[in-house]
Amino acid sequence: MNRTPSTQALTVDALVHYGPLANTRALIDDHFDQLVPHVSLVSELDQIRSCAPHTAVVLHQSLTHGVWAVESAMRLAWERAAACVVTPALPGIGESTAHLAQRLRTPVFVVDGDSAQCALDLAAAITNPDALRAKLLARCAVLFSERSGARAILGVINTEVPGVSAALVSGDGQVLAGRSTVARSGAGSRQVRVEVPGPDGQPWASLVAEVAGAGPLLDTVRTILRLACVPLAAAVTQQRLELVHNSARAGAALDVLLTDGSRRVAYSRDAPDDVASELGWQVDGRHIGVFLRVATSEAGPDVETLTPGVVSAWQREFGDRPLVPRSGGWASWWPAESRAAGDVSGELGLGLVRMRSPVGLVAGIGEPAEQLAGLRESLAQAELASAAAQGSTAGHVELFAELGERLVLACLPVAELARSAEVALADLLAASDHRTLVTTLAAVLDHGGSTGQAAAQLGVHRNTVLGRLERIRAHGIDVDRPDRRLALHLAAYALATRAP
Amino acid sequence: MNGDARVPEIGPDDVDALVAGSEFFGASIAGSSVENFRTWTREVLERRGPVPLVEPGELDADTPCAAVGIAGSMTAIVELPPAGDEPATVLTALQNQLGRAVGAVMPMNAATINALFPVLAAAELGLPVVDCDGMGRILPLINQTSYALAGLPLTPLTATSAVRDLVSIDASAPRAELLIRAMLNTAGGWMLCALYPTEARNLVTAAIPGSMSRVVRVGRLLTGATDHDGIVLGLRETANATVLGSGRVVELGPSGKRGAPTQPANPTTVVVREERADSRLIRLEAQNELLLAVIDGVLATAVPDLLCLLDRNSLRMKGLERVGLGDEVDVLAVPAAPVWHSPAGLELAGPAAFGLPVRHPKERDG
Numbered sequence: 001m002n003r004t005p006s007t008q009a010l011t012v013d014a015l016v017h018y019g020p021l022a023n024t025r026a027l028i029d030d031h032f033d034q035l036v037p038h039v040s041l042v043s044e045l046d047q048i049r050s051c052a053p054h055t056a057v058v059l060h061q062s063l064t065h066g067v068w069a070v071e072s073a074m075r076l077a078w079e080r081a082a083a084c085v086v087t088p089a090l091p092g093i094g095e096s097t098a099h100l101a102q103r104l105r106t107p108v109f110v111v112d113g114d115s116a117q118c119a120l121d122l123a124a125a126i127t128n129p130d131a132l133r134a135k136l137l138a139r140c141a142v143l144f145s146e147r148s149g150a151r152a153i154l155g156v157i158n159t160e161v162p163g164v165s166a167a168l169v170s171g172d173g174q175v176l177a178g179r180s181t182v183a184r185s186g187a188g189s190r191q192v193r194v195e196v197p198g199p200d201g202q203p204w205a206s207l208v209a210e211v212a213g214a215g216p217l218l219d220t221v222r223t224i225l226r227l228a229c230v231p232l233a234a235a236v237t238q239q240r241l242e243l244v245h246n247s248a249r250a251g252a253a254l255d256v257l258l259t260d261g262s263r264r265v266a267y268s269r270d271a272p273d274d275v276a277s278e279l280g281w282q283v284d285g286r287h288i289g290v291f292l293r294v295a296t297s298e299a300g301p302d303v304e305t306l307t308p309g310v311v312s313a314w315q316r317e318f319g320d321r322p323l324v325p326r327s328g329g330w331a332s333w334w335p336a337e338s339r340a341a342g343d344v345s346g347e348l349g350l351g352l353v354r355m356r357s358p359v360g361l362v363a364g365i366g367e368p369a370e371q372l373a374g375l376r377e378s379l380a381q382a383e384l385a386s387a388a389a390q391g392s393t394a395g396h397v398e399l400f401a402e403l404g405e406r407l408v409l410a411c412l413p414v415a416e417l418a419r420s421a422e423v424a425l426a427d428l429l430a431a432s433d434h435r436t437l438v439t440t441l442a443a444v445l446d447h448g449g450s451t452g453q454a455a456a457q458l459g460v461h462r463n464t465v466l467g468r469l470e471r472i473r474a475h476g477i478d479v480d481r482p483d484r485r486l487a488l489h490l491a492a493y494a495l496a497t498r499a500p
Numbered sequence: 501m502n503g504d505a506r507v508p509e510i511g512p513d514d515v516d517a518l519v520a521g522s523e524f525f526g527a528s529i530a531g532s533s534v535e536n537f538r539t540w541t542r543e544v545l546e547r548r549g550p551v552p553l554v555e556p557g558e559l560d561a562d563t564p565c566a567a568v569g570i571a572g573s574m575t576a577i578v579e580l581p582p583a584g585d586e587p588a589t590v591l592t593a594l595q596n597q598l599g600r601a602v603g604a605v606m607p608m609n610a611a612t613i614n615a616l617f618p619v620l621a622a623a624e625l626g627l628p629v630v631d632c633d634g635m636g637r638i639l640p641l642i643n644q645t646s647y648a649l650a651g652l653p654l655t656p657l658t659a660t661s662a663v664r665d666l667v668s669i670d671a672s673a674p675r676a677e678l679l680i681r682a683m684l685n686t687a688g689g690w691m692l693c694a695l696y697p698t699e700a701r702n703l704v705t706a707a708i709p710g711s712m713s714r715v716v717r718v719g720r721l722l723t724g725a726t727d728h729d730g731i732v733l734g735l736r737e738t739a740n741a742t743v744l745g746s747g748r749v750v751e752l753g754p755s756g757k758r759g760a761p762t763q764p765a766n767p768t769t770v771v772v773r774e775e776r777a778d779s780r781l782i783r784l785e786a787q788n789e790l791l792l793a794v795i796d797g798v799l800a801t802a803v804p805d806l807l808c809l810l811d812r813n814s815l816r817m818k819g820l821e822r823v824g825l826g827d828e829v830d831v832l833a834v835p836a837a838p839v840w841h842s843p844a845g846l847e848l849a850g851p852a853a854f855g856l857p858v859r860h861p862k863e864r865d866g
Binding site (some may be wrong): 044045065068071072073074075076078091092094095096099100 | 754
C-alpha cells in the first residue's frame with residue numbers, strides 16, 4: 001500500500017479556505033499543512049482503526065454519544081496518522097477537547113449541520129482537487145482586481161492562498177512588500193518566482209512565493225503569481241505617475257515660494273501660504289535649507305529622470321519631509337526649532353548613505369533661518385554648499401557656514417575649466433609624471449610660491465619640489481609671471497579637483 | 501490493616517464507618533446529606549442492639565432471605581425522608597406475600613443509604629444481615645444485580661413510599677424495574693423495596709461476598725486516616741483501588757445529546773487536567789454514576805468498575821453533585837466483582853447497558 005499521499009492532494013488548509021471545512025469551526029489553528037487524499041465517514045470507533053493514513057475522519061451523528069467518544073475518535077485518528085477529525089457539534093466540546101487536539105497535533109473541526117453531508121462534500125473536493133484550485137484562482141483574480149497597492153495585492157496572496165508566503169523582492173534582494181521571511185528562506189523550501197515588469201516593460205522586481213511543507217501544487221501558485229503581476233505592474237506605474245505628477249506640482253509651488261513678493265505677481269496670483277498649506281508644507285518658523293545633488297560631477301541622467309527614484313527612496317528614509325526637484329538637484333527644508341545645522345548634517349548624512357537611491361547623493365546645508373524670506377536664503381546657501389560637496393563620496397554633507405571663501409570655488413564650473421586646462425597645459429600633461437607635477441604646481445601656488453611650505457604639505461624634501469618646478473618650467477610654464485598666475489592656479493585646481 | 505478482615509456485627513459504634521464506607525461505594529452521591537440516616541441507624545442499633553453480620557454459608561441452607569433497598573432519587577429521599585417504620589413494614593409485607601418468615605436480610609447493594617436500610621430492617625425484626633450484596637457498588641437499575649445474573653427471581657417484590665403506599669409486584673426482573681420506575685414519580689421520588697426473596701444456599705454463589713464487611717473496613721479507613729498517602733494506600737489494600745491520575749477539575753457540564761432511553765439520567769462530563777508537564781486530560785463520563793474514564797482519548801476503565809473522586813484537600817470522597825471547578829482530586833478506580841466481568845455481567849451492567857458504544861477494557865483485551 002502506498003502510504004505517501006499524492007502531491008495532487010489538497011491540504012487541510014485548502015479545505016478550510018475553499019473547501020467544505022470553511023463552514024466548520026476549527027478547535028485549533030495549527031497542523032493544517034497535511035495532505036488529505038482520503039475521507040472516511042465512521043459510525044463506530046473501531047472503524048477508525050482501519051482508516052488509511054492522512055484520512056479526514058468524519059464522525060457520524062450516531063457516534064457522538066458524548067465528548068468522550070469524540071476524544072476517543074481523535075485518539076484513534078492520531079494513532080492512524082489521520083489528517084484531521086470532523087465531528088458533529090454537541091454540548092461539552094470545548095477547551096479541553098481543543099487542548100487534546102493540540103497535544104495530538106490533529107486538527108478537529110466541528111460541523112453544525114449533518115456530518116454525513118460534510119463527508120460527501122469532502123469526498124467530492126478530494127476527488128476533484130482541480131475544481132477547488134479553480135475556485136481559489138477565481139477568488140484571487142477577483143480580489144486582485146479590487147486591490148490597487150502592492151501591499152494589498154501581496155496581502156491577498158498571503159491570506160488567501162493556503163500554505164504560501166509571498167513577497168515582492170527588488171533586484172538587490174530588498175523586500176518591497178509582503179513577508180520578509182520569504183527573502184531569508186534557506187535552501188529546501190519550495191519557491192516560485194515570477195518577474196514583475198516595470199513601467200518600461202523591463203523586469204523591475206520579482207514576486208517570490210514560498211510554499212510551506214507539502215502545499216498545493218506549484219503550478220497553481222505560479223498561476224496566481226502571474227495573475228498578480230498585472231495589477232502589481234499597474235500599481236507601480238500608477239505610483240510612478242503620481243510621484244512625477246506630485247514632484248512637478250511641488251516644483252512649481254516652490255518656484256512660487258522662492259520668488260519674492262514684488263516679482264511673484266507677474267508669475268502667479270497664488271499666495272505663498274496657500275501654496276504651502278495645499279501641499280502640507282510647513283514654511284513658518286525656523287528652518288534649515290537642504291539641497292541634494294548627484295555625488296559625481298560627471299554627466300549622467302538628469303534630475304527629471306532621476307526624480308521618481310530619488311523621491312521614492314527619500315520618502316522611505318525621511319517620511320514626509322519635502323523633497324522638490326530643482327534644476328541642479330533636489331531641495332528640502334527641515335524644521336530647526338531646537339537644533340543646529342550640525343545636528344541636521346549628521347542625520348542627513350546617515351540617511352543619505354542608507355537611502356536606496358538610484359544614484360549616490362551628496363548634500364549641502366544652509367544656515368537656520370526664520371520665516372519664508374529666511375528659508376529662501378537658507379535654500380540658496382544649501383544649493384551653494386551642495387556644489388562644494390559634489391565630487392565627494394555619496395552621503396557627504398557640506399555646511400554653508402563652514403565653507404567660507406571656498407564657496408567661490410564651489411561655484412566654479414570645474415569640469416569646463418579642466419577641459420580648458422587640458423588644452424592650455426597640453427605640453428605638461430603629456431609628461432609621464434604629469435599627475436605629480438600638477439599636484440606640485442597646485443601646492444606651490446596654494447602656498448604663494450613657498451617651496452618649503454609646499455614640500456611640507458606634500459611630505460617631500462624641499463629640493464624635490466625645486467626639482468619638479470624645474471621640470472615644470474621645462475614644459476614652458478612660468479610660475480613667476482603675475483599676469484598668468486591666477487589662470488595657472490585655476491587650471492591646476494581644476495585638474496587636481498576633477499575626478500580621476 | 502488486614503484488607504479482608506471480616507466484621508462480625510454492626511453496632512452503634514460502627515455507624516460512622518458504615519456511612520463513610522457506603523459513601524465511597526456510592527461515589528456519585530458522596531457528600532450528600534445523610535445525617536438523618538446516620539442518626540436514625542445509630543438510634544435503632546442502640547435501641548435494638550448490634551446486628552450480626554453472617555456469611556451466606558453460615559446460615560442454614562434453607563433460611564429464607566430477602567434483599568432490602570431504595571429505588572429512586574437520593575435527593576428526593578433527603579427532601580422527603582422516611583417516617584422510620586418503612587424497613588420493617590416493607591419486609592413484613594414481603595413475608596406476608598411469601599407466606600413465610602424471612603430469616604436474614606441482605607443488601608440489594610451495599611452503597612450509600614442502601615447499606616443502611618438492610619441493617620435497619622434486620623435490627624427492627626431481630627434478624628442478621630448477610631455479609632454480601634448484589635452490586636458491590638451502586639448501579640441505577642434494581643435488576644442490575646449479581647442476584648439477577650445468577651437467575652434469582654427479583655419478585656415477589658414489595659415496596660412502600662413516603663406516603664405509605666404499599667405495592668406488590670410479581671414480574672420478571674426487567675419488567676419489575678420498569679414498573680417501579682414508572683411508579684416513582686407518583687410515589688414521591690423514592691420507594692423502599694424488599695425483593696429478591698431466596699434461600700441462603702443460593703446466596704453462596706449468587707451474591708458478591710463480604711460486601712458489608714468491606715464497606716465498614718473502608719469506612720474505618722476513611723474516618724481514621726489523617727494523611728492523603730495513608731488513605732490511598734489503605735484503599736488499595738481494602739478495596740483494590742488504584743489512582744488513575746490526579747489533577748484539577750477544569751470542566752463540568754453536559755456531554756452529548758441524551759442518555760440511553762432505559763437510563764434515568766442524561767450524560768454529564770467531568771474533566772480533570774493533570775498538573776504535570778504532559779498535562780494529561782482525564783475525562784469522566786457520567787449518567788448519575790461515573791461510567792467511563794477516558795485519558796487523552798484512551799478508555800482507561802468503564803462501568804461496572806467503580807470510579808470515584810477523592811478530594812485531595814479535604815480527604816473526603818467527592819460526589820458528582822458536589823464536585824466543582826478547580827477542585828483538586830484523585831481519580832480512583834476500583835475493579836468490580838469478578839462476576840461483573842463475565843460476558844453476561846458486562847451485558848447487564850457494562851458500557852453497552854448505558855448506551856455507550858464502547859467495549860469494556862476487560863472485554864476488549866479478552
